[in-house]
Amino acid sequence: MASQEIEALSAALARLPGLGPRSARRAVLWLVKRRETALGQLLQALTAVQDTLVECHVCGNVDTRDPCGICADPRRDARQLCVVEDVADLWALDRAKLFTGRYHVLGGRLSALEGIRPEDLSIGRLIERVAQGGIDEVVLAMNATLEGQTTAHYLAERLEAYPVRITQLAHGLPVGGELDYLDEGTLAQALRARRPVG
Numbered sequence: 310m311a312s313q314e315i316e317a318l319s320a321a322l323a324r325l326p327g328l329g330p331r332s333a334r335r336a337v338l339w340l341v342k343r344r345e346t347a348l349g350q351l352l353q354a355l356t357a358v359q360d361t362l363v364e365c366h367v368c369g370n371v372d373t374r375d376p377c378g379i380c381a382d383p384r385r386d387a388r389q390l391c392v393v394e395d396v397a398d399l400w401a402l403d404r405a406k407l408f409t410g411r412y413h414v415l416g417g418r419l420s421a422l423e424g425i426r427p428e429d430l431s432i433g434r435l436i437e438r439v440a441q442g443g444i445d446e447v448v449l450a451m452n453a454t455l456e457g458q459t460t461a462h463y464l465a466e467r468l469e470a471y472p473v474r475i476t477q478l479a480h481g482l483p484v485g486g487e488l489d490y491l492d493e494g495t496l497a498q499a500l501r502a503r504r505p506v507g
């Protein structure tokens with residue numbers, strides 16, 4: 310039986326996605342054996358992130374500065390805006406390195422079942438960004454789920470009034486596919502083959 314502190318660390322790690330109690334205990338054992346090296350590094354990295362973590366007020370990305378690294382990067386094409394449901398989707402798309410524009414994170418998807426309405430998402434802020442002008446194309450990169458597609462249709466309607474091209478990720482996406490779980494090649498293909506909405 311481990312001490313209370315070690316049990317608490319195991320329990321905290323076991324809550325991470327992809328880890329269960331058994332993997333968490335193995336990770337803890339691995340860390341305590343490397344107290345001076347790996348444990349110290351992990352602690353430093355966690356503290357540094359905790360101290361500096363902010364949500365970008367422009368796009369909703371999570372980074373250690375505001376505006377985030379993507380919004381602040383002058384090499385990014387401000388005329389292209391890719392709308393995603395969650396930060397995880399932004400990171401997945403950005404890992405694929407094919408989209409050179411900027412992003413907008415909705416903070417979820419419309420869901421009648423969960424009672425998530427347009428005003429619960431960052432849609433007003435998206436409309437504001439588009440209304441400000443300077444954007445040629447809005448890529449709706451919702452997940453290939455029913456709720457994701459409902460959200461995409463809703464956004465396409467709201468954006469119709471503005472002089473922007475509205476496109477959607479190609480239907481090559483597996484139905485029910487969550488962007489975060491797709492390999493980079495599939496994502497890249499969906500992005501390359503994006504098509505106009507409607």
Ligand SMILES: [Zn+2]
Nearest residue numbers: 365368377380
């Ligand atoms: Zn940003």
